Amino acid sequence: MHEMGVTESMMDVVLRHADKNNANKVTRINLVLGEMSSVVPYSISFYFDMLSKDTVAEGAELNFRTVKFKARCSDCGKKFKPRDYDITCPKCKGSNTEIISGREFQVESIEIN
């Protein structure tokens, strides 16, 4: 059920921008999806087909670009890819770290005509 609501929110963004740009048709939707986000592309595509019917986005291709889960150490500045979600800095072993990517689900752009 989660992906249906999320797909609806995504459709709101897409249709708002399509309308603002007087689109006759949305041909492609470019999405950025973080590795750590709980969104499943397969389910988004499934609900998109259902929810986009009779809209300008019907038939649009969904393109997912996955963003890796990455963290940065605020003490030594090291950027790293955590293993097993462990965000301890591999260089200085500090725990003053922050997640810098991997959580996003964003509509990057839409292609229209």
Added chain:
Amino acid sequence: MEIKVLEGVFDANEIVAKENRGILDKSGTYMVNMMASPGAGKTSLIVKTLEGLSGDLKSVVIEGDIAGKVDAERVSDTGTEAIQINTGGSCHLEAKQVNTALANLSLEGIGLAIVENVGNLVCPAEFKLGEDLKVMILSAAEGDDKPLKYPLMFSESDVLIVNKIDLIPYTNFNLEKLKETVIKMNPGVTIFEVSCTNGDGISEWVEWLKKRIKG
């Protein structure tokens, strides 16, 4: 023609979450978002927390469930006002639903609003509600391997409450292993060990929460 959008899908929810924050700040109400899988002991912990806080401050509870009003009735029995949100199939609460609940409550003089999210270890972690504190509960019966299976919830929570610690002798649950894993994922997390059945650890949690509310 390509149109740059660069808009997060959760942005709309976050705008409403900020609106909720504004409503709560106005009445001076602290909000806790309580998340866990079904059966971890969310309602039991809420009832214990309300008992511990009674006399100190007035609270309200916002109950989120797919259907029914069992939890709201259980909380109402303690004398605390409870409002039930039925999500009608949706697996988490969104800021908009909490916004409607806040509009239906009189927040004047209310020091604490506890939101009991829908029982689920996945989706509730994605949706900000405008809360001051994200609390997750894991019961010993669920196993110590859950952080690596549901990483977002464990990474996002400010507090982890391990419930049903009285059951540990009957399971292979390794409390130290759990704490070690969670702290590596979320160094800022505060962990409490409680049993809602025999009351162990409840006062430590309640005293900590009181201090947080007083700021």
